[in-house]
Amino acid sequence: MEPFTLVEQEYFLIKDWNEKFPGLTAGFTTKNTSGHNQSQFGLNFGFHVNDHHDAVCQSRETLSELIDFPLDYWVGAEQTHEVHIKKVSKDDRGKGSNSYDNAFKQTDGFFTTDEGILLTLCFADCVPLYFISADGRAVGIAHAGWKGTVNGIAEEMIRVFEKEGITRDNVSVVIGPSICENCYIVDEPVIKMVQNRLDDVGKKTYNTIKEGQYSLNLRELNKLILLNCGLSEEQIRMTSFCTSCHHSQFFSHRRDRGKTGRMMSFIGWKEALQK
Template identity: 35%
Template sequence: MPGYLWREEGTVKWLVWKAFLDTGLVSHGFTTRHGGFSTGEFATLNMAFHVGDDPDHVLANRERACRALEMNPAHLVAGQQVHGDRVAVVGKIHRGRGARTTENALPATDALITGEPLVPLSSYYADCVPVFLLDPVRRVVGLVHAGWKGTYLDIAAKTVEAMGRFFGSRPGDCLAAIGPSIGPCCYEVDMPLVNLFKQHFPFWQELLFPNPSGKWQLDLWEANRRILVEAGLVPENIFLAGVCTCCRQDLFFSYRGSGGRTGRMAALIMLT
């Protein structure tokens, strides 16, 4: 089920999940490409430093988006995303890591979890899958960056497991939201990747579909949904936006749709 809503403040527009809002425990959102200061291929709300945009524009964009979500931009915590499966447990001592530069972001980190309030987690996207996690019982949140490599490495399940190991979270209590990312409509892949997924996922026939060109379409949304179910989440507690970033380049940055040079949206979540 989708379960998402749009929010706007001034020129900034972002997406939220009703189930997360209803807990009253978090501020969260997934930004669009609208409402910022960047120009050219980064127009306008590029949230990432590493893509070649003017750093001053990125800082101004983060300031504007974070203020809209009632987060302190100087406190953002980010990882240096490498399409791996490392999950970092963070707290107030990590606030500011990756907030103003990628240089001091957490090395080789594609998932973040925290049980401390007022620690805004952030990760950055232009087709990869953002997974938001919330345990409303133990009061733990997480963000997962899952491209095809992270999906293949089961990073979403590893993040749920880490929430249990470090904070006592039970998967059955957790909520998950799978945000806008490249959909099966646009994600064409070749045989080496197809073979990897066939070997790794028993349910691969639900993820891969041949197309008329002789290649395959891959459904990363369903892959991550199934990974979360296998990790113990209740299917009804998993919310899928079902919005393709490549189809909707009017709203989102798309790495594949742009040919490789583009901005990034941010996934943001913080216990309040």
């Protein structure tokens, strides 16, 4: 069953998780908004895509109001297709929320055990990975393009959970909207890296289209990597939304030839009113 449910035209929520854990907010935005927005793209969350700074802040304010999570409680990153995951706490709130300058540098994943902080990352085709512990107290989010995927950011996140005393059989993962295998054509050097990675997982996630051209299933590859590091099928759920196919909903870096906005993935606990 599809884990993502469209709640407003602006965003999807991972419905099961939000229902199972009242106070948790986890989801993914669309490119659409009914509100006023001066962006050239639509509901754009990326500061680095040559859009008006104010328009990006406007998109962020819009989502902040819709999900009822104050913008100065967010953290954001300068994503560089590496595998560095930053453990953040309430003290970090606000960094990267309304500016690229104070975002976490060289960071493609966030992890926290605090509430009152929203982990956010930007996407337009790459794979968003959402993580939560069985008791819900720990959450993580990661950005997995082909580089981050083959370099093992999914596995890296599992290691971060284990460092916190959460064993891998107590972590659930949702694989979010991203480019599908039909839309994602890659060349030989990428497939070489994938093949190296697949030696571990022992299954194929690509097909040859013609000499030097392959279609790659990046979502499935992330799933296989997670299975290979000991998670069970039951612990992993995967979307069927493709950012390129579903053009009325999403920006796609490939489809829009690089000139496009970014969606935002988010996960975090609202602060309890009383403790």
